[in-house]
Amino acid sequence: MDMLTVHSAQVDYPAPHRRALPLRVGTRGSPLALTQTKAFIRDLQKTCPALEGENTSLDIIRTTGDATQASGCRLADIGGKGLFSKEIDEAMLAGRIDIAVHSLKDLETTMRPGILLGCILPREHASDVLVLGPDCAIPDPWEPWACLPDGAAVGTASVRRQAQLLHARPDLKVGLIRGNVQTRLDKVASGATQATLLAYAGLRRLGLAERASLIIHPELMVPAAGQGIVGITVRENDEQMREMLLAIEDAHARACATAERALLARLDGSCSTPIGAHARICASGDLHLTGLVASVDGVFLLKRKLSGPLSDAARIGDELGQSLKTDSPAWIFAP
Numbered sequence: 453m454d455m456l457t458v459h460s461a462q463v464d465y466p467a468p469h470r471r472a473l474p475l476r477v478g479t480r481g482s483p484l485a486l487t488q489t490k491a492f493i494r495d496l497q498k499t500c501p502a503l504e505g506e507n508t509s510l511d512i513i514r515t516t517g518d519a520t521q522a523s524g525c526r527l528a529d530i531g532g533k534g535l536f537s538k539e540i541d542e543a544m545l546a547g548r549i550d551i552a553v554h555s556l557k558d559l560e561t562t563m564r565p566g567i568l569l570g571c572i573l574p575r576e577h578a579s580d581v582l583v584l585g586p587d588c589a590i591p592d593p594w595e596p597w598a599c600l601p602d603g604a605a606v607g608t609a610s611v612r613r614q615a616q617l618l619h620a621r622p623d624l625k626v627g628l629i630r631g632n633v634q635t636r637l638d639k640v641a642s643g644a645t646q647a648t649l650l651a652y653a654g655l656r657r658l659g660l661a662e663r664a665s666l667i668i669h670p671e672l673m674v675p676a677a678g679q680g681i682v683g684i685t686v687r688e689n690d691e692q693m694r695e696m697l698l699a700i701e702d703a704h705a706r707a708c709a710t711a712e713r714a715l716l717a718r719l720d721g722s723c724s725t726p727i728g729a730h731a732r733i734c735a736s737g738d739l740h741l742t743g744l745v746a747s748v749d750g751v752f753l754l755k756r757k758l759s760g761p762l763s764d765a766a767r768i769g770d771e772l773g774q775s776l777k778t779d780s781p782a783w784i785f786a787p
Contacts, residue, residue: 605626
């Protein structure tokens with residue numbers, strides 16, 4: 453596996469006191485998670501050649517979220533975002549792994565005590581894409597939903613995508629579809645659903661970008677906070693590892709992630725609350741943040757924007773989140 457030593461998540465390691473080799477990197481076992489993790493390891497090895505070859509090992513950890521992919525339930529019904537990080541966090545705190553690689557949008561906004569978001573990698577494309585079956589028309593980038601037939605069945609597990617879709621097209625029939633990227637693509641190809649929505653970043657990283665029928669502009673479909681960003685978690689007391697990660701930190705992606713996660717934290721919504729957040733760096737150097745709150749049925753939808761200096765990323769996110777919360781009905785944020 454690309455010159456990496458792969459361990460089972462059940463291997464018992466002694467708690468580390470000094471940096472020991474091999475460096476143990478934890479991740480989920482999905483094709484996308486493994487692709488992202490191997491890319492991270494290659495980048496880290498370029499800055500620290502001592503980690504090449506067998507000096508870095510990859511530990512695949514099966515999370516509760518992975519185990520329930522075929523359950524037919526939404527994440528909100530079985531525990532929320534922490535389902536994709538709980539077992540990985542436990543392995544890190546127990547000393548079985550040293551660092552972990554996550555899709556940032558799968559991480560809770562409040563990290564478990566003793567664990568930090570030690571590094572943010574350069575952002576991939578943040579947009580969602582439409583994947584269409586043969587019954588759909590040729591899509592128009594500025595009217596993306598017009599290509600869907602009346603009453604079309606669209607599969608998604610995301611309440612954020614569902615809310616924005618139904619707000620624009622209340623006639624559509626949105627059904628639950630979970631599983632990895634290939635599973636969702638197969639559902640469309642087999643006719644089980646007429647269309648689905650996916651993160652463009654995942655398709656690009658898996659070499660499947662051509663499967664996107666239409667890239668949706670993030671102002672038309674506001675992405676999830678952290679979409680397209682890979683985050684690296686590390687133990688808070690592991691100063692050596694935290695310093696090593698600084699060499700591959702992306703300052704612009706960190707600022708965008710900070711703003712988006714600050715908005716999410718201020719709204720304090722559950723996984724059943726449709727929330728979108730997308731930050732970008734303008735030509736002027738300022739940070740521009742778009743935030744969205746909606747009801748699951750799409751009847752209520754509030755979208756607002758705020759810009760400011762890059763150094764104020766956390767303030768921008770918090771302020772925009774408060775604005776959205778103030779003018780949204782309280783029941784939307786109920787667990």
